[in-house]
Every structure is written in structure tokens, then in C-alpha cells.
Amino acid sequence: MNRPSRLASPVVELRQYTLKPKQRETLIALFDREFVETQEATGMTVIGQFRDLDRPDMFVWLRGFGDMDARKDALSAFYGGSVWAVHRDAANATMIDSDNVLLLKPAWRGAQFDLSGLQRPTAAEVESMNGGRRLPGFVEISIHHLQRGAEAGFAGRFEAEAVPLLVENGARLLGAFVSEHAENTFPRLPVRAAENVFVIVTGFDDGDSRAGRRAALAASPAWRAIHEALQAASTKPAETLRLTPTSRSLLR
Template identity: 55%
Template sequence: MSHPEMSGVGRCAPVVELREYTLRPGGREKLIRLFDREFVETQEETGMNVVGQFRDPDRPDRFVWLRGFESMETRRQALADFYGGPVWAAHKDEANATMLDSDNVLLLQPAWAGAGFDLTGRARGPREDSAPTPDEGSPAVLVRVHHIRQEATEDFATAFRDEAAPLLARLGAPLAGIFVSNHAENTFPRLPVREGENVLATFQEFAGTDALDRHRDATGDDAGWRAIETRLAPYRSRRPEDFRLLPTARSLLGRPTA
């Protein structure tokens, strides 16, 4: 009989990758089954945190996931250990066969002290060959990527911390994590990251997509939120991107605490 497995992590490591993959038709469920069975514990054994894995209900060709590292140097070593190790060697052809593009990667760091993910008490689903596809009533995560002018990063992050984050909490959807671009040199160039990007990315957790959509409507109708958006607009380089995500059975982010 399978039992949920507990993650040993608490507050997530300070270097985070937000990875968005574009997959071949029909490839997402194949990749999720493989990933959740073979690539969670085996990555964490090298020193990474596997934070979350997600389906995008609005784009059946997209798989999104997050992993964390203690530093850029430990990132280099952990990635070398995993991608040079036996598990990836055994399964890389199957995984790569599902993918059209795996280079859409943002390298991030917490926007301020305490802004990273706290994964204390999060439970993974069982390690098994297949996991059910979630429906629209499953837990959901909203990611918003704000594109900001690099010279405005500090002012944007300060305004977000002091004004936007408290208002979102009052509106019933506190932020689970707030990150800004990490501009460090890529210590594992075999895996590219998006260079020349400057973003602030936020993550919110919801009981389901209906609750997520109601929250987006409520913020759009809230005069205080519209005022904050107006104040933030001069700092932006282009419009923010939103996407809704449904966690897989083995994701930590998007799942309730045990």
C-alpha cells in the first residue's frame, strides 16, 4: 500500500528556477508520470529542492516546474551530479522525446528576506507509476510575472512589499512566494536560462481554479488594487503575464500542509 511521502525541506533554498516546457502533443501526461516517479527524490538526493510540478489547464502543451538550490555553486554541483548520473542516463531519451522546448527558464531569488517559499509540513502524493489528472476543482496556483525596468527593481519590490502584498492578503489570497531575477552567471551553461530579463514573480495558492478566478475578478474590481497598479505602471517594461497552474499529485507548492 502506498503512503504519502514527506519532504524534508522547510523554507525553500534561495536560488530558484522557474521552468516552463513546451511539449509535443500528448507528451505532458507521459512526462508527468515519468517525472513524478523517477525525478523527484533523485534530484533531491543531489541537494536540490523540487518545489512544484504543474499542468497548465489553459495550455495542454505546457509543463511548469520549480526547483531550488542553496547557492549558485551548489546548483552547479547538483545539476552536474543529476544530469551526469544513472537515473537521468536511464530516462533522458524518454523525457526528451516529450519536449519541443525546455529553455524557457527564469533564474530567481527571494525579493526580500522571508519572501521565499516556506514548504514546512507539505506532503507529497505517493510515488507511483501514474497520477490522476486534476479537474477544475483541484488546488491551483496563480503565477504572475511582472516585467520591470532593471533600474526600477528596488522601487518596484519595495512598493510591492509595502502596498501590494498586504492588500492581496486582505483580499484573501496571500502570497506564497515573491521573487526577483537572479542575474548571477549561469553556473551550468548546459541548461540555458533567459538572460537580459528583469522580473518580479509572485505565487498564490487557491483551493481551485474557481477560487482563483474569483480572486482575479475581485482584485480587478478593487479600487485600492487599481490604485496600486497605476503607481506600479511606470516601473514596468511590458505588461505582466498571468498563468494558472494545477499541481501534480507530487507537487509541494499548491498542496495543503499535513
């Protein structure tokens, strides 16, 4: 088992790739084999990679950096390196679009991913453990598009009012983030710079657990009030990503 190089990342990319039909498993196999340790060797953290349950041709993943300068250095090293040069054509051949990227920072102190104690199996261990079958875990990412300037106040309310409700109802808040509006330090890879978002990442044991926890939350008047406040501050409907981790995803 390999331990992550850092416990949490104050700069995070949420990347959603639209793939050609029936190419997701091809990309996942390549990514999990070739692009995990090799990216982390440059100083970044591969936080998690996922299948989107509602979009069969979508691959979603997260990676983190110590700061924006570290991001520039790590991305320059990886995309200028030999591993990407060897495998980029095979990876790009699976994709229609890879530019759906949100650059994020923690919504409050301590809201970043806590990766302490998490372990990622090697590719060989995955094969020996389960013959390549998918491991348990379920992650939900909610993306709320907020009016500019509303994110700080809303994040404070969410931390004070919503986080205790999540804990009380057995859901795991894995992280909460807002848009990082700093200049893109690696413009070769575009980000959705005009977006202003509040992102909630929640973990569950499995899909059934998620459904039960969500039903319990929906019955809570306090949770409904939080949801209505989010809607009132939003510029368009929220996006909800229902995700299952790949076998080598650290976050699950």
C-alpha cells in the first residue's frame, strides 16, 4: 500500500472529462496504471478518480497542490515529462473534452480533504485482492453556482448549521470548497475561471447508504432551510455528481 505524500491540499482541481462512447474503462485502466504515482512524484496529490453513475461517458477526478506556484511546477514537470509523452496519445484518444475544470480552495479552515490514514492499493494489490472488481465506496459532489460575493457568507452558514446535520445523520463531509480565483498558473490547461461555486463533497458506504442518509436529511426542516438558502443564492441549478471510486482512488 502507498501512503499519500500530503494530508490535504489547499488548491484542488475538480476535473470532469467527457469521453468517447464506451471508452471510460479504457481510460480508467490507463490512468490507474500509469498516471497515479507518476503525477504524485512531481509533488501533487491524486485525491480520487471516479465513475459517474448518471453519465456513462464521464470520468471525474480530483488532484491537489500545496499552492498555485507548486501547481505550476508539478504540472510543468508531469506534462513535460516522459510518462505523459509516452501515454498522452492513448489517453487523448478516449476523450471528447477535458476542459471542464474547476479550480478550488477550502471554504473554511479545515474544510480541505483530510487524507491522513488513507491508503491506496497498488495495481498489483487490486488484482490480487479482487480480480479487478470494484471496491466499495460512494462519493457525492454537489456544485452550487453562487452569485459573486455570496460564497464566504454562505460557507460560514454551511459550516455552522449544515455540517452538524450531516454528522448527525451519518453522512461524512469529506470537503467543502469555493472557487479559487487566482490566475491560472498553468494556462496550457484551462479552467472555468468565470465560475463562482460552492462545492460540497460527501462520502457514504455505498449507494443504498447514500439514499437512506439523503432521505433522512430531506426530512429535516433545518436541512431544507439550508437547501433553500443555497437555491436563493444560486445563479443556476446545482449539479449533483453521484460517483463510485475506481479501485485505486484514495478518496472513497
